[in-house]
Amino acid sequence: MTSIILLSVFGIINLFVGFAKNKKVLLPLVLLFLLVVFGVNLLDWNDTQSYFSNMLTIDNYAVAFTGIMTLSTLLLLPFSQRFVDEADSNLAEYYSLLLFSLVGSVMMVSYENLIMLFIGIEILSIAMYILAGSDKRSLRSNEAALKYFLMGSFFTGIMLFGIVMIYGATGTFSIAEISAAQAGIGPDGLMNSMFVLGILVLVIGISFKISAAPFHFWAPDVYDGTPTFFTAFMSTVVKTAGVAAFYKLMVAAFAAAYTTWFPTLVAITVLTLVVGNIGAVIQTSFKRMMAYSSISHAGYLLMALVAFNEASDASILFYSAAYSTATIAAFGVLKMVQDQRNSADYEAFNGLGKTNPLLAFAMTVSMMSLAGIPLTAGFFGKFFVFSAVLQNPDMLWLVILAVILAAVGIYYYFRVVIAMYMQPAANEEEIEVGSFASFTLIFITILTILLGIAPALVSELI
Amino acid sequence: MNTALLLFWPALAALLVLLIKGQGAKKVAFVAALVEFALSLFALSAFNTQSGATQLALSLPWIESAGISFSIGMDGISLLMVLLTTFLVPLIILSSYKHDYKNPNVFYALILFMQTGLIGVFVAMDAFLFYFMWEVALIPIYFIAAVWGGTDRIRVTFKFFVYTIFGSLFMLAAFVYLYLQTPGTHSSDVNAFYQLSLSSESQSWIFWFLFIAFAIKMPIFPFHTWQPDTYTESPAQATMLLSGIMLKMGIYGVLRWLLPVVPFGVSQWDEVVLVLAIIGIVYASIIAIRQRDLKRLIAYSSIAHVGLIAAGIFTLNEQGLQGGVIQMLSHGINVVGLFFIIDIIFSRTNTREITSLGGITQNAKGLSIFFMILMLGSVALPLTNGFVGEFLLLSGVFQYNAWFGGVAGLTIILGAVYMLRMFQGVMFGTKSELTENFTDLTLNEKAVLIPLVIMVFWIGLFPNTFLSISEPAVNNLLSIINR
Structure with missing residues (x-):
């Protein structure tokens, strides 16, 4: 709870600091804020508390996911260095919007009431709509913002529709009471149809937010058009919050209606896996590939939801952590390459292994992690998800499909590795990397390998 | 302890070699590989050749809550494979002396790093550790072949890489399934797998999942299509590593993880x-x-x-x-x-x-x-x-x-x-x-x-x-x- 308050207050303070002449103070300040939030958040560990007459509950689940999302933002921020140098006049606003959207994401993992879920998603989304369009002079960025906003509002409406249906059937917004009220609905009749429709519509709404197929059409264009730094935030923190909220909703509110939504969820998962992985293969732009990759990882995360057993939450947690660290490193390197070589295509990475060994190595480790190759965190992410699913032997086919698609994944992730190490560079110019960004990249790389060797550090948290 | 030293020494030496600039790296790598050979002879002297049991074993918790342990040890078959590896690697390094590869420190570090993976495959007594080491051995050889190889290396080695990973992912799926069949809190230890009594239908498909992984690595007809091109395009040392040692991983995998784990599957498909x-x-x-x-x-x-x-x-x-x-x-x-x-x-x-x-x-x-x-x-x-x-x-x-x-x-x-x-x-x-x-x-x-x-x-x-x-x-x- 304190983390929500702190983040909101810090966001407002940050806006005022924006009036200061020297923009260089902003980045250290935001980092400090986030460190404080990260620390304060950990104080709530093993101390489950409910707030605002049961609107929010801070339990270990919430603390763990808040921790991961705060840490992701922390690791991401050093890559905004170039913004600072360019003295963009709206820098303070961008940072504040990031903090506000983090508020939304914390609400999404700690809600106890559908209203809070809705408010959390909206706080998160509205900030993201603005950030998507933050590169004001770029047509692509404007397109991204508009597309994201229009589609996002539409699906928000759909979600609200679902929430209202469920309210109509059960008479409550509280997820615990919804869970209890299900028994009274009965198998037939209007109430039941309303309830079932409500669940399905809600599932569709959240699927949009985590860019699950077939509600993913916005994702490639929006990810591509959004400035790389915010794309990284979008595909890590937003996705983590979305999946965590999704799982919490299904467990706490609709566990009893498992058979109703299970086939839908399986269909969404399969489609997401296929669309994400196959779509990524045909891209020529690394950034667009990462957009599809984020769709495919939404698919792997949904597999943990399909498993729906005691191993699910830990595997979602670990997978999000592994996916976020690797994705941040990938976008971090991409941003630096893109800034100086003015392209986000695979070719822009040519010869990077020679000019910038550190960037190339960090990128290689992150690609290996995303591809799920051992020695990196991504391997254990896939491992935990697959084990969770296989606890139900009937779902073996899903694991086989995922295994085949994971092999497809290696194809597109390694294209950039090949470009970096095996293709000659067009120009041998070294890419400038800030010392802070290099330090962060080294830290992320070590973290990825560490989690790939000792996964128990995260997987045994919840 | 002996086995752990054998396993980690090459990786440590690889880090050391990485720091050395210039062609001095090959000398340090050679000495490190000789030390590894001496270590393996030392293991041989401590080994009781009368017994068929796993010896020089070490087991540490790895992912404790899931019953997955870092469990290594050797029986006679493992020992011979380890000796083959430690005998060949110094010779392979020595054989490269007349070549001046670019970035020699990385080249030799990758060879030594691969040695850790190879030895890990031969001494792993836990299924997930085995899978882990299996891939750890693959990554360095991919980079050796793809960076230092011939003209058509990129396409050819990429095919090899994707092909073998594709196979091994099936092995992983089979291992996860087997692991979930073990009683109690589950275990991925090799003996726990040996004690499973599965129906012959499940043994039948598990057989194929495991066999595909091993058959691609060996390679057995018709899974061999990656092999001639990869051998031809790789630099000589990579070809030696691939054919001399890595190929044995597949056969060893059959001996340790296929035949005794799904005997009914084998009798259906042998x-x-x-x-x-x-x-x-x-x-x-x-x-x-x-x-x-x-x-x-x-x-x-x-x-x-x-x-x-x-x-x-x-x-x-x-x-x-x-x-x-x-x-x-x-x-x-x-x-x-x-x-x-x-x-x-x-x-x-x-x-x-x-x-x-x-x-x-x-x-x-x-x-x-x-x-x-x-x-x-x-x-x-x-x-x-x-x-x-x-x-x-x-x-x-x-x-x-x-x-x-x-x-x-x-x-x-x-x-x-x-x-x-x-x-x-x-x-x-x-x-x-x-x-x-x-x-x-x-x-x-x-x-x-x-x-x-x-x-x-x-x-x-x-x-x-x-x-x-x-x-x-x-x-x-x-x-x-x-x-």
Whole structure:
């Protein structure tokens, strides 16, 4: 709870600091804020508390996911260095919007009431709509913002529709009471149809937010058009919050209606896996590939939801952590390459292994992690998800499909590795990397390998 | 502790080598690999060769809540494979002395890093640790082959990489399934897998999941398509690592993780595997006869030899299994020697085409002798190492089915055809322009070939030194399979 308050207050303070002449103070300040939030958040560990007459509950689940999302933002921020140098006049606003959207994401993992879920998603989304369009002079960025906003509002409406249906059937917004009220609905009749429709519509709404197929059409264009730094935030923190909220909703509110939504969820998962992985293969732009990759990882995360057993939450947690660290490193390197070589295509990475060994190595480790190759965190992410699913032997086919698609994944992730190490560079110019960004990249790389060797550090948290 | 030291020393040495600038890296790497060999001999002295049990074991919790442990140890089969690895790696490093690869520190660090993966595969007694090490061994060799390889390396090595990972992901899925079948809080220990009693339907599909992974690595017909190109395009050292040691990972995987884990699956499908293996023998031999490129020829001969090993171990009798183990050693030694000789010839003439070579014997007596011994070892002439292995393997296959044995026996005739044809074309006849000024072996090259040739004769004359190490372990394996 304190983390929500702190983040909101810090966001407002940050806006005022924006009036200061020297923009260089902003980045250290935001980092400090986030460190404080990260620390304060950990104080709530093993101390489950409910707030605002049961609107929010801070339990270990919430603390763990808040921790991961705060840490992701922390690791991401050093890559905004170039913004600072360019003295963009709206820098303070961008940072504040990031903090506000983090508020939304914390609400999404700690809600106890559908209203809070809705408010959390909206706080998160509205900030993201603005950030998507933050590169004001770029047509692509404007397109991204508009597309994201229009589609996002539409699906928000759909979600609200679902929430209202469920309210109509059960008479409550509280997820615990919804869970209890299900028994009274009965198998037939209007109430039941309303309830079932409500669940399905809600599932569709959240699927949009985590860019699950077939509600993913916005994702490639929006990810591509959004400035790389915010794309990284979008595909890590937003996705983590979305999946965590999704799982919490299904467990706490609709566990009893498992058979109703299970086939839908399986269909969404399969489609997401296929669309994400196959779509990524045909891209020529690394950034667009990462957009599809984020769709495919939404698919792997949904597999943990399909498993729906005691191993699910830990595997979602670990997978999000592994996916976020690797994705941040990938976008971090991409941003630096893109800034100086003015392209986000695979070719822009040519010869990077020679000019910038550190960037190339960090990128290689992150690609290996995303591809799920051992020695990196991504391997254990896939491992935990697959084990969770296989606890139900009937779902073996899903694991086989995922295994085949994971092999497809290696194809597109390694294209950039090949470009970096095996293709000659067009120009041998070294890419400038800030010392802070290099330090962060080294830290992320070590973290990825560490989690790939000792996964128990995260997987045994919840 | 011994085993852990064996496992981690190369990785530590790799980090050290990474820090060294310039060509000094190869010297440090060589010393590190020699130390590793000494460590393995030390492990051999501490090993009780009378027992078939896992020895020098170490087990530490890894992912405790899931019952996954960092569990390593060796039985006779593992020990022989470890010895083969530690014996060959220093020679492979020494064989690279005449090349000045760019970024030598990375090149040699990757070789040593790969050694950790290889040894890890051979000593892992936990399924997930095995899978982990299996991939750890693959990543360095991919980069060695793809960065330092020939002109078409990018496409070819990428195919190899995706192909093998594709196979091994099925192994992972099978392991996860098996792991979830273990009683209680689940365990992925090898003995827990051996004690499973699964229905024959599930054993049937698990068999294929595991077999695909191992068959791609070996490779067995029809999963071999990556192999000739990869061997040809890789730098010589990578080819030696791939053919000499990495290929054994697949066979070892069958012995440790396939035969004893799903015995009913094996009994349902062993005929299919034998047929595939025997098709592979004949098919690869015939293609080898038609090859003009020396590296490709040896690559296809390797498929033929591995086919025979696979046929032998799937007969599930003692001769077949023992023959498989000893032939893994022999093949590793011979193929590394042959690839090295091809590398020597290539470095002097800049060609691997048989037709543009010839008459080398006239200038290089030393090379001819070593080449001939290794070639005859590969052809399985009595008194050489190849004979022991092929004899045991063929007698194993004969016991299983005389027809199969008869067809598999063609390997001896066909092997002699392509090997002698190659030797004749390269070494005898009139000198070509390219071989006009061929110089004989240097000291460094002799230093690589002499240990290999000693082993050719040692295994050929006194196979019992090695057979007695693996015998208790093989019997133990058979008793688990036939329980």
